[in-house]
Amino acid sequence: MGNAFAKALKPFGLNLSEWRVCASLLYVPHQTLSELSVHATSDISALSRIIDRLESQELVKREKSTTDGRSIRIALTSKGDELALRIVPVAKQHESVILTDFTASDVQVLRAMLLKLYENAGALDDLA
Structure with a gap:
């Protein structure tokens, strides 16, 4: 299932993890790393590397929060937004x-x- 979609992402130059980040930022812009790790289902260290790759491709940017100068928010660039919007129909086709x-x-x-399963799985982190 994921393999077919991963193949569909190749022409766009993204892997599945990178797509999850872009899709998450498309629907919920300007997220912190912590917020993004929840939405993109990735741990912070892996997510940082994904963000670095996407930033080097000029698809995302890091911005200082306007409300908290210590906080960094991640956002799609216009190039990233355009790419994500081109991928959405492909994702919807696979979902269909x-x-x-x-x-x-x-x-x-x-x-x-x-959603309930995902929320309950988050409780497993407390057991570690």
């Missing part, structure tokens, strides 16, 4: 294939259950 034969109600229930 995966969700074939699911009713709208099924999809709504599935998303709610996955």
Whole structure:
């Protein structure tokens, strides 16, 4: 499933982890590393390397927070925004294939259950 989408990302020059970051920033702009690590499901150290790669491609930028000078926020550049918007239809096409034969109600229930599962998985960090 992820492998097919990873292949679809190749022509855009992104891998799956980089896409998760770009997609997250497309829908929730100007995130801190901590916020982004939750939304992009990546630990901070791996995320920092991903951000470095995306920044070197001029797809994201680091900005000082306007409300907290110590905080750095990550945002898509206009180039990153344009790229992400070009990938969205491809992502939606893959999602559509995966969700074939699911009713709208099924999809709504599935998303709610996955969200609960994801939130519960976060509690595992407290066990470590």
